[in-house]
Amino acid sequence: MDGNGRWAEMRGLPRITGHQRGAEAVRTAVEAAPAVGITDLTLYAFSSDNWKRPAAEVSALMKLLAAYLESEAAACARKGVRLSVIGRRDRLSAGLRRLIESTERLTAPGERVHVRLAIDYSSRDTLLRAAEACSGRELTREALAAHLPAPDVDLLIRTAGEQRLSDFLLWECAYAEFVFTDLMWPDFTAEDLGAAINVFHSRNRRFGGLPPYTFQSGATGARDHHEATRS
Numbered sequence: 305m306d307g308n309g310r311w312a313e314m315r316g317l318p319r320i321t322g323h324q325r326g327a328e329a330v331r332t333a334v335e336a337a338p339a340v341g342i343t344d345l346t347l348y349a350f351s352s353d354n355w356k357r358p359a360a361e362v363s364a365l366m367k368l369l370a371a372y373l374e375s376e377a378a379a380c381a382r383k384g385v386r387l388s389v390i391g392r393r394d395r396l397s398a399g400l401r402r403l404i405e406s407t408e409r410l411t412a413p414g415e416r417v418h419v420r421l422a423i424d425y426s427s428r429d430t431l432l433r434a435a436e437a438c439s440g441r442e443l444t445r446e447a448l449a450a451h452l453p454a455p456d457v458d459l460l461i462r463t464a465g466e467q468r469l470s471d472f473l474l475w476e477c478a479y480a481e482f483v484f485t486d487l488m489w490p491d492f493t494a495e496d497l498g499a500a501i502n503v504f505h506s507r508n509r510r511f512g513g514l515p516p517y518t519f520q521s522g523a524t525g526a527r528d529h530h531e532a533t534r535s
């Protein structure tokens with residue numbers, strides 16, 4: 305979710321207005337997710353590096369996150385949306401922590417879509433903590449992944465023209481498909497989400513292997529197939 309600030313600045317509005325509009329885009333995306341087949345949606349709301357921003361913006365963002373949880377928890381529970389928060393909690397206010405806990409409790413039975421809000425999240429720190437949690441046991445991919453708070457990513461969408469991961473779900477994105485859009489996050493609609501999903505379905509995912517052969521023509525079979533699927 306990138307571009308809230310620029311969305312506002314382009315209109316001569318305070319950055320926080322952009323964040324408020326961004327929160328509305330979150331509501332839209334969460335609402336639209338199940339219909340396009342999304343069962344897990346992780347939203348990068350506040351990175352551990354975002355603490356570097358001016359105190360006024362940080363505090364406005366924290367208030368907005370609390371307001372989002374407060375206003376959405378009941379509706380999410382009603383709609384089968386499970387809402388949880390990933391990231392460090394020890395640097396959040398006691399009030400926000402309590403809100404997170406009550407929202408997670410209230411929405412825990414939700415089975416339509418699991419929305420994870422990443423707040424004070426750093427993938428590198430998360431990986432370090434997961435590795436620590438495995439200490440004393442054999443460190444395997446499965447053992448480490450069991451301590452990660454989000455599943456493997458199929459599709460990563462980044463808005464606002466940026467093309468980087470910014471310490472988000474590094475392990476989980478090992479085979480993620482990336483869709484980049486110049487749209488600012490507040491302008492990202494349900495239709496844009498659907499379009500990104502369509503792009504995802506058009507991708508040929510091989511996970512390092514080869515696509516299943518539809519035909520073989522001697523030693524050049526693989527190349528022929530690639531050409532055939534690209535045409």
Ligand code: IPE
Nearest residue numbers: 305306307308309310311349
């Ligand atoms: C995304 O919008 C929301 C957060 C990171 C909190 P930005 O605040 O990064 O918006 P830009 O990048 O300045 O436009």
Ligand code: MG
Nearest residue numbers: 306307308309
């Ligand atoms: Mg940004």
